[in-house]
Amino acid sequence: RRNEAALRSVIPGFRAESLLGLSIDPFLENPTRDHADFARQELLPIRRQIEVSDRVFTIAVTPILDSQGQWMGNCLEWWDLTDQRRAEEQVASLISSAVAGDLHHRVDSRNFEGFMGGLVDGINRLMDAVVDPIRQTAGLVESLSRGCLTETMAAGFEGEFGELERSVNSCVENLRAMVHDVQVVACHLHEASANIAQGNTDLSRRTEAQAASLEETASTMEELTATVRQNAENARRADELALAAKVSADKGGCVVGDAVGAMSEINASSKRIEDIIGVIDEIAFQTNLLALNAAVEAARAGEQGRGFAVVANEVRNLAQRSAGAAKEIKALIKDSVAKVEEGTRLVDASGQTLSEIFNSVQHVSDLIAEIANASGEQTRGIEQINRAIAQLDHMTQQNAALVEEAAAAAESLDEQTLQLNEMMGFFEVGGLEKSMPTPTRVGAGAATRGRRQSSGGSSGPRHAPPIRRSTSLEATFSDDGWEEF
Structure with a gap:
């Protein structure tokens, strides 16, 4: 009855109460074929789907058999499949x-x-x-x-959906805690990097001052090295002169020794001459006595002894003259011996003095040699110190450059931590924000280079800023020429 109006649009005058006894042909698409199929028992049961207007039906033709299994006829049923x-x-x-x-x-x-x-x-x-x-x-x-991490899924789901709810909520909770931890760590990292940047800046200034002091010290050491080298050269030349003076003093000592020996021989010869003069004086005295005796005897002889007396008188005169000459020679010899003795004493004193001078020259030569050796050692030591200071100055310059690069890297790290804080500030973590420290930029003392300022936000939906990779952190530090100090 529900489909009566739809069927009447196709079959005029159709009424549901008069359906029994009506032919099914108006409902079939090919009645001849369908009747032929319905008559063939081997094809039964048969189902056909028919469409009438906007309605869809299924008809089923089923054989009716008697108790012996003989075909008696067909039973036709139909179902409305429109709703299905x-x-x-x-x-x-x-x-x-x-x-x-x-x-x-x-x-x-x-x-x-x-x-x-x-x-x-x-x-x-x-x-x-x-x-x-x-x-x-x-x-x-x-x-x-x-960036809102404060919302969660509503509870009340069961089964797999409940598991999904718990997993998603747990993921959000873990993400919120992780973002909070990252924010806290980023703030602490910002403070640490700011302190490192400040320390590196101070260290850079001190290293530059130390490098300047070392440069001045190196210049002073170069001048001192030149002075000490000149002193060493002068000490070497003084040592050579002292050696020459030592040789000359040694020769002078030998000459004085020879002079002392010669004076000793002269003294001995003078004493021998004095003895000879004494003998001559004694001979003259004896000759004088003999001449006196001869004169006495000639006087006794009278006229015969007059000539002999003259000869005796002449002999006496000669003896007296010889005695006088001997006395004068003896006095001269004594004076000469005294002077020779004085000369010998002076030569001995000169020899002693020359010996002392020689010893002094020897001592001075030894001292000058030690001074020359010490000056040489001092020169080598100062040259080593100069090389060490030059090397230290070179390393200090490298350290200054490295500290400057480290300061730049620390500043870049500070900028990156600020960017990380800004990116982490994109997330809302609810009550956890109260326990998070507030990041601040470092002071002007550490900011030796310009800092990039972050752009202001808008009132529209927030979007996570892209992560910018810092090129300053990728600086490669060459260690060519570096060594342990």
């Missing part, structure tokens, strides 16, 4: 939309009754049960994309 077909179409459309990602469609249950109505309601409830956690998850993910 519409439900299948709507469900297929629903599935296609769901596969395409559109979960808003539902089957219209107002046009269905009975079993199909219950089935459609069940499908709609199934879609609601599936879509609700998906929509909550999508909304939560959309909140995460805005």
Whole structure:
């Protein structure tokens, strides 16, 4: 009866109460063929699907057999499949939309009754049960994309959806705690990097001052090295002169020794001459006595002894003259001996003095030699110190450059931590924000180079800023020529 109006549009005058006894041919697409099939028992039972207007029916032809299994006739049944077909179409459309990602469609249950109505309601409830956690998850993910970590999925899901709810909420909680920890660590890292930058800046200034002092010290040491080298050269020349003076003093000592020996021989010869003069004086005295005796005897002889007396007188005169000459010579010899003795004493004193001078010259030569050796050692030591200071100055210059690069790297690290803080500030973590320290930029003392300022935010939806990689942190420090000091 529900399909009577639709059937009347195709079969005029159709009434449901007069259906019994009517021919089924108006409902068949090919009655001749269908009747031939209905008559063939081997094809039975047969099902046909027919469409009348907007209605869909299924007819079933089943053979009727007697108790002996003989065919008696056919039984025809039909079912209205219109609601089932519409439900299948709507469900297929629903599935296609769901596969395409559109979960808003539902089957219209107002046009269905009975079993199909219950089935459609069940499908709609199934879609609601599936879509609700998906929509909550999508909304939560959309909140995460805005940086909001304070929302969670509503409780009340069961089974796999309850597991999904717990997993998603646990993920959000863990992400919120992790972001908070990263924010705290980023703030502490910013403070540490700022302190490192400040320390590196101070160290850079001190290293530069130390490098300047070492450069001045190196210049002074070069001048001192030149002076000490000149002193060493002078000491070497003084040592050579002292050696020459030592040789000359040694020769002078030998000459004085020879002079002392010669004076000793002269003294001995003078004493021998004095003895000889004494003998001559004694001979003259004896000759004088003999001449006196001869004169006395000549006087006694008288006239005969007069000539002899003259000779004796002449001999006496000669003896007296010889005695006088001997006395004078003896006096001269004594005076000469005294002077020779004085000369010998002076020569001995000169020899002693020359010996002392020689010893002094020897001592001075030894001292000058030691001074020359010490000056040489001092020169070598100062040259080593000069080389060490030059090397230290070179290393200090390298350290200054390295400290400057480290300061730049620390500043870049500080900038990166500020950017990290800004990026972490994109997330909202709820009550955990109260326990997070506030990042601050370092003072002007550490900011030896310009800092990049972050751009201001807008009132629209926030988006995570892209991470910029710092090129200053990629600086390669060459260690060519470096060595342990």
